[in-house]
Amino acid sequence: MNIVVCIKQVPDTQDVKMDxxxxxxxxxxxxxxxxxxxxxxxxxxxxxxxxxxxxxxVVMTMGPPQAExxxxxxxxxxxxxxxxxxxxxFAGADTLATSYTLAxxxxxxxxxxxxxxxxxxxxxxxxxxxxxxATWLNFxxxxxxxxxxxxxxxxxxxxxxxxxxxxxxxxxLPCVITVNxxxxxxxxxxxxxMMKAKKFKAEVWDSSSVEVDRRYIGLDGSPTRVVSIFxxxxxxxxxKYHGEPDELARHIARKLExxxxx
Amino acid sequence: MxxxxxxxxxxxxxxxxxxxxxxxxxxxxxxxxxxxxxxWDIVKVMAESDLFRIFIPEEYEGLGxxxxxxxxxxxxxxxxxxxxxxxxxxxxxxxxxxxxxxxEEQKKKYLPRVASGEVVAFALTEADAGSDAGNIKTxxxxxxxxYVLNGTKQFITNGGxxxxxxxxALTNPEKGARGASAFxxxxxxxxxxxxxxxxxxxxxxxxxxxLIFQDCRVPAENLLGKEGMGxxxxxxxxxxxxxxxxxxxxxIAQAAIEEAARYAKQxxxxxVPIANFQAIQHMLADMxxxxxxxxxxxxxVARNIDKGNTKIAKESAMVKCLASDVAMEAAxxxxxxxxxxxxxxxxxxxxxxxxxxxxxIYEGTNQIMRNIIASQLLKEVR
Numbered sequence: 303m304n305i306v307v308c309i310k311q312v313p314d315t316q317d318v319k320m321d322x323x324x325x326x327x328x329x330x331x332x333x334x335x336x337x338x339x340x341x342x343x344x345x346x347x348x349x350x351x352x353x354x355x356x357x358x359x360v361v362m363t364m365g366p367p368q369a370e371x372x373x374x375x376x377x378x379x380x381x382x383x384x385x386x387x388x389x390x391x392f393a394g395a396d397t398l399a400t401s402y403t404l405a406x407x408x409x410x411x412x413x414x415x416x417x418x419x420x421x422x423x424x425x426x427x428x429x430x431x432x433x434x435x436a437t438w439l440n441f442x443x444x445x446x447x448x449x450x451x452x453x454x455x456x457x458x459x460x461x462x463x464x465x466x467x468x469x470x471x472x473x474x475l476p477c478v479i480t481v482n483x484x485x486x487x488x489x490x491x492x493x494x495x496m497m498k499a500k501k502f503k504a505e506v507w508d509s510s511s512v513e514v515d516r517r518y519i520g521l522d523g524s525p526t527r528v529v530s531i532f533x534x535x536x537x538x539x540x541x542k543y544h545g546e547p548d549e550l551a552r553h554i555a556r557k558l559e560x561x562x563x564x
Numbered sequence: 565m566x567x568x569x570x571x572x573x574x575x576x577x578x579x580x581x582x583x584x585x586x587x588x589x590x591x592x593x594x595x596x597x598x599x600x601x602x603x604w605d606i607v608k609v610m611a612e613s614d615l616f617r618i619f620i621p622e623e624y625e626g627l628g629x630x631x632x633x634x635x636x637x638x639x640x641x642x643x644x645x646x647x648x649x650x651x652x653x654x655x656x657x658x659x660x661x662x663x664x665x666x667x668e669e670q671k672k673k674y675l676p677r678v679a680s681g682e683v684v685a686f687a688l689t690e691a692d693a694g695s696d697a698g699n700i701k702t703x704x705x706x707x708x709x710x711y712v713l714n715g716t717k718q719f720i721t722n723g724g725x726x727x728x729x730x731x732x733a734l735t736n737p738e739k740g741a742r743g744a745s746a747f748x749x750x751x752x753x754x755x756x757x758x759x760x761x762x763x764x765x766x767x768x769x770x771x772x773x774x775l776i777f778q779d780c781r782v783p784a785e786n787l788l789g790k791e792g793m794g795x796x797x798x799x800x801x802x803x804x805x806x807x808x809x810x811x812x813x814x815x816i817a818q819a820a821i822e823e824a825a826r827y828a829k830q831x832x833x834x835x836v837p838i839a840n841f842q843a844i845q846h847m848l849a850d851m852x853x854x855x856x857x858x859x860x861x862x863x864x865v866a867r868n869i870d871k872g873n874t875k876i877a878k879e880s881a882m883v884k885c886l887a888s889d890v891a892m893e894a895a896x897x898x899x900x901x902x903x904x905x906x907x908x909x910x911x912x913x914x915x916x917x918x919x920x921x922x923x924x925i926y927e928g929t930n931q932i933m934r935n936i937i938a939s940q941l942l943k944e945v946r
Contacts, residue, residue, distance in 0.1 A: 490583055493614035493627060496576045 303415035305357045307347040308404055309340035311365050311372035312425040320533040336372045339420025341488040342481050344376050347418050357415055358382045364403055370504045378491030378499040389508035394521030397430035402518045405438035410512050417478045421446055436478035444471050448484035568863050574636055580613055581637040585644030593645035596769035602725045603648045603769050610652055611681020619656050624675035630870035635811040642815025646919040647769030654721040657805040658684030661730045661746055661797050665789040685726035687717040687775050688798050695932050698741035704733035709784045713777040723773030724758040727751050732794045744794030748786040755780030766918030803876050806884035806927055810862040813891035813923040817855045820898035820916050827902055851894045858887040878940035885933035888923035895920040
């Protein structure tokens, strides 16, 4: 039975900058990392396998050839297998086309026990791929899972973190869960894992090896259009006043009146 | 950066150890320094990352990396915290006697346990036997198929926390140091207990404790090598472990330089960053030169050991002595560059100074190191 973990390679936003003219991300020289939430998904997949003493952790990602590095990181943590879904025909996909492609890939893989995603990617922040994936697959979905309380071959009971508190939810399996940072603490890679990862070659699936309806993939399958991207304007520093306390107090009071605060 | 031509595996070990230092050690070092608790959570991370496997031969579930691999790991961990790194480095020290002198059964029994993360300790020092290690008083008397141990070991790194101890005791007191033997003693053996836990200046995350043996019966099969080999085992062990102390010192010195340089670029006095002043620049330059020289020598000696060179007493003493002196100087200078802030616990350099000091003292004081170097040198030159 496959414990499928869907991950995404994202630019390390700690050092990502915007091109203010073109309104796009400057990706040159920016390090790529595994989406931080996805590390929790990988960790939970590994823990399920360890706890249940069975299952195969298969990590999947859709992306350009270099996304293999993200799979490699998962292998170093202990994942059993990695599949890279990569084809120019998949490029330009929004969340709908991405989740469709992932769903078709999971169907090709077969025998899913559980599908785990991070709650959202830190570049797009949509939190849509997990729920859409469940919809395409016609599986139940539980989002924002903070704890797996109990799991068997065909049932799962979890705790999910919401704005109003915790929900305890039960579902049949297979289902799709998305996890948040409360669920675990991702392990570091092990040396034996790193050595395995060094030699690892991802299994690459393209648009001919996955059975897809071409109307639903890539740019054509994406109803979302990004009209423009912009960084919020940087706040300008305030004005500085120098002078005697009395004078300054009067000055500030006048200013506050001007902008109708008092 | 100087390229030390690390192998792919060595590079991986270095990267992993740095990751552990950055993500797990640095955020918690202040806590462990303050509380003197043993950093079990971090030891667990090291074990799960296979770090304890690197110096264990492959046939005993290790990765067969040797002294160079150990040096790289200890250096990176110590850059984060020398005290926390010592849980790991002290385990290597305690394991070398088994790797070097254990028989097949002993290796099969103990090395896989270490590989999976069991902490080990090495016990030689006693109240009246520090530099004069030959003056130990702990006795081991053969009684049927057991040895009965009596005595007290002092200042034992990983004491109380380790599951496996290698203990040097006298089987034949008339012969002095030549009457010493080495035993593997497991925690929980009746008659083996722990005394005072020391409250220390530095490396406070490391446990330093007394071991007390009162009619402690150790199975005869736990004797390492033969009776009378205890002192040779101890000295040979140090030849292999001293590059590890050097590595610890390199990590401290590296941290001192990084902290000092970063601070010098930020700290503004007389209207400019203090890094603009030649007085500061020259201090940094001296620190960097000496560190790189110590590092080059340490790596070279580690590689020599791994290549099977067995005449390494002088060279191991050299790296331990040189690197620890460099670390002490670098830490002192880092505090000086930080000025008043350097003296405060809110900044990381006062801890580096406290931690650096022990590297000049343990596993042989630097005075003893110079004795070893000089005596060998005088033998070599005719």
